Amino acid sequence: MRFNLIPVTRNCRVLLDCRMSSLKDIRVPYDYDGNSTLNDTNFRSLNPFELFKQWMEEAVKEPNIKQPNKMVVATCDQNGRPSSRYVLLKEYDTEGYVFYSCLNSKKSNEIKANPFVALNLYWEFFHRQVRIEGKASEVTRDQTNEYFISRPKGSQISAAISPQSDPIPDRKFLEDAYSKLESEYENKDALPLPDDWSGFKVVPDYFEFWAGNTDRLHDRYVFDKRLSADAFDEKTMTKNSDGWIVYRIAP
Numbered sequence: 001m002r003f004n005l006i007p008v009t010r011n012c013r014v015l016l017d018c019r020m021s022s023l024k025d026i027r028v029p030y031d032y033d034g035n036s037t038l039n040d041t042n043f044r045s046l047n048p049f050e051l052f053k054q055w056m057e058e059a060v061k062e063p064n065i066k067q068p069n070k071m072v073v074a075t076c077d078q079n080g081r082p083s084s085r086y087v088l089l090k091e092y093d094t095e096g097y098v099f100y101s102c103l104n105s106k107k108s109n110e111i112k113a114n115p116f117v118a119l120n121l122y123w124e125f126f127h128r129q130v131r132i133e134g135k136a137s138e139v140t141r142d143q144t145n146e147y148f149i150s151r152p153k154g155s156q157i158s159a160a161i162s163p164q165s166d167p168i169p170d171r172k173f174l175e176d177a178y179s180k181l182e183s184e185y186e187n188k189d190a191l192p193l194p195d196d197w198s199g200f201k202v203v204p205d206y207f208e209f210w211a212g213n214t215d216r217l218h219d220r221y222v223f224d225k226r227l228s229a230d231a232f233d234e235k236t237m238t239k240n241s242d243g244w245i246v247y248r249i250a251p
């Protein structure tokens with residue numbers, strides 16, 4: 001029988017039986033000391049944007065987390081069929097969360113038809129997940145341009161030549177288009193912003209902060225702005241000073 005020892009978290013290693021390779025046997029303990037700073041008493045007074053900032057800043061500082069800003073964006077088509085993909089969160093403030101993409105892509109076309117999206121970030125090292133739901137809209141051309149020209153020139157070229165989400169014949173199609181544009185802009189520092197490229201800002205009306213805990217008794221803290229008045233339950237819910245309805249949900 002052959003075992004591989006693979007690192008799973010900071011403090012924990014798990015033996016994975018490669019021969020049997022049974023996913024059912026993979027078990028990772030979810031406890032992380034720092035998550036206990038959030039508790040029944042203090043979370044009700046928190047602002048979700050501030051809490052997100054705190055978690056993101058901790059993730060950015062943690063060298064074991066390589067891409068703290070990667071997040072899943074889920075969109076729905078007009079028939080309600082969902083699709084999801086990773087993007088990079090590039091900006092955030094107390095209004096919303098911005099990512100950049102091609103305007104002709106599947107996600108962008110779905111957002112145009114139905115602007116309600118869901119975001120998901122998971123920082124495995126801390127056993128923390130943040131779910132955000134809200135409405136996406138395009139940011140200004142100026143804001144998009146500011147970000148676009150901050151990207152390495154190679155990424156600018158790729159964004160400009162790639163008809164994102166369209167079928168293409170082969171890799172050569174991309175490489176030829178890349179080389180052509182690369183030589184056209186050989187003597188320029190940056191490319192002009194492509195017409196079909198933009199940022200989307202997601203303005204949330206729902207957050208869930210998930211903190212992994214021992215024996216699967218995880219903590220889930222919700223900040224909700226779209227709960228209807230008749231669904232408000234005063235035994236479990238409170239309204240904080242920023243107008244968010246705050247409650248715990250079961251893991």
Ligand SMILES: Cc1cc2nc3c(=O)[nH]c(=O)nc-3n(C[C@H](O)[C@H](O)[C@H](O)COP(=O)(O)O)c2cc1C
Pocket residue numbers: 067070083084085086087088089099100101102105106107108164165
């Ligand atoms: C970690 C990671 C980060 C990504 N970041 C972006 C991004 O910021 N913007 C983007 O358009 N695509 C990004 N992609 C590619 C998308 O996942 C996806 O392939 C692309 O946006 C087309 O998706 P769509 O066809 O659903 O629109 C990223 C992929 C990965 C794995």
